[in-house]
Amino acid sequence: MLSDRSQLLFKNLMGLYLNDGKPVGSTTLAKLPDIGLSSATVRNVMADLEKMGLIHSPHTSAGRVPTDVGYRLFIDSMLTYQPLSQQNEATIRHELSTGLNQDALMANASKVLSGITGMTSLVLMPNKEQEVLKHIDFISLSANRVLVVLVFNDQDVQNRIIELEQPIGSDELQKTANFLNEQCVGKNLAEAKQFLMGRMDSIRSTTNDFMSSIVEATDHVLEEQLEQKMPFLVSGQTNLLNYQELASSDKLKALFNAFEQHSEMLSLLDKSMQAQGVQVFVGQECGSAIYQDCSIVTTPYQVEGEVLGVLGVVGPSRMDYQKVVPRVDMTAKILGSLLKK
CATH class of the missing domain: 3.30.450.40 (GAF domain)
Known part of the structure; x- marks a missing residue:
């Protein structure tokens, strides 16, 4: 525990050093209006603070600067934080x-x-793998271009434009969106990716080429999201x-x-x-x-x-x-x- 006098000097030293980054000498402290101590007394208190490991003299400077221990004491015990306006x-x-x-x-x-x-x-x-898939949608931009819209955690919306080898109609897009929403919504990103990987062969064999292409493209979008390292x-x-x-x-x-x-x-x-x-x-x-x-x-x-x-x-x-x-x-x-x- 510091005495009131030691605390006053240390707090003022910290204020001066934080302001301009220069070592603080005893004469500078003694001249402060709220100190009211002689230079000799200030030097003695500074010596005590140095023995306590709160301040030290850098190189050959006559002034003192705080140590990490001094910063810790100042931050934990002497600062008062005002809320922002x-x-x-x-x-x-x-x-x-x-x-x-x-x-x-x-x-x-x-x-x-x-x-x-x-x-x-x-x-x-945030951990991408734990993002929960909330919604999947597909928007046709042209005959072969589709905008994939993935919504995660209600606030993270990811959009990707994909190019298909063959044109696809709005009905096929809606069917694919319905299928993926039924199967993947509510799963986190890693689980959704794992599900699609496990079902890809089955999807290819039981759906038409259009739907398979869209599902594969969606899988790639999920993979891109996971790969944001x-x-x-x-x-x-x-x-x-x-x-x-x-x-x-x-x-x-x-x-x-x-x-x-x-x-x-x-x-x-x-x-x-x-x-x-x-x-x-x-x-x-x-x-x-x-x-x-x-x-x-x-x-x-x-x-x-x-x-x-x-x-x-x-x-x-x-x-x-x-x-x-x-x-x-x-x-x-x-x-x-x-x-x-």
Whole structure:
């Protein structure tokens, strides 16, 4: 536990460092109007804070900067988060937009989050295999061109145009749609795909060529949906150039490579899916030395109590948590509400 004086100095040091990223000296702290202590007293308190592992001196600088332990104490014990204004909430909701299918909405959420935080955003996609098929329809575009419409989870609509070798009539399209809706609706994506694979030989032998072609084309659309392997979306990588501690070419290269090497980040995002509310990971809490001088803020997004994925941001450890955390939290809540619609 920190004394009131130590807590006051540490909180002010954190405020100065988060604002400009420069080591904070005892003289600078002593000059603050609400400190009321001599430079010598401030130096003694700073020395105590350093012994506690909350601050350290980078290189030969006379100033001090927070350690990962210091960040953790500050985030957990000293910050108060204010909810976003109704205007900011309305702006996020408007920018996300409701008139998009699920994949487009996810991509939009990633871009919006990076824009409103000034960080790199991450959005863990829902598990495609567990998407439930709600409806199948076919729309004739011309004699040989058909639009396949698949609706998943009531809000994810996927469209594909297929080319057939022979013309097909609207009656055949309707029969095929009725058959597939009877057999596949209510199954998740993996189950629907497995059913069609198991019944394909029987379908070919008991139906005409037109219906077989449409069923096979639908199977290919399901396969394409399953093969969307991108586990999470990343936006705003170049935002990291704005932070001196992350802007070296070697540091950026390592971070960008880490975003592409999904395993480490997926482990962290999977961990976040099991947690309640916003999580803040500082430095090596992120799971790798690559994230030294970084923090990752994450929170799950959900529909009707079911967690579908996680979104969050990667930025410098000296990010403005009081602004970033509520924006991440609100974006997740709005995303969940739009997915529900």
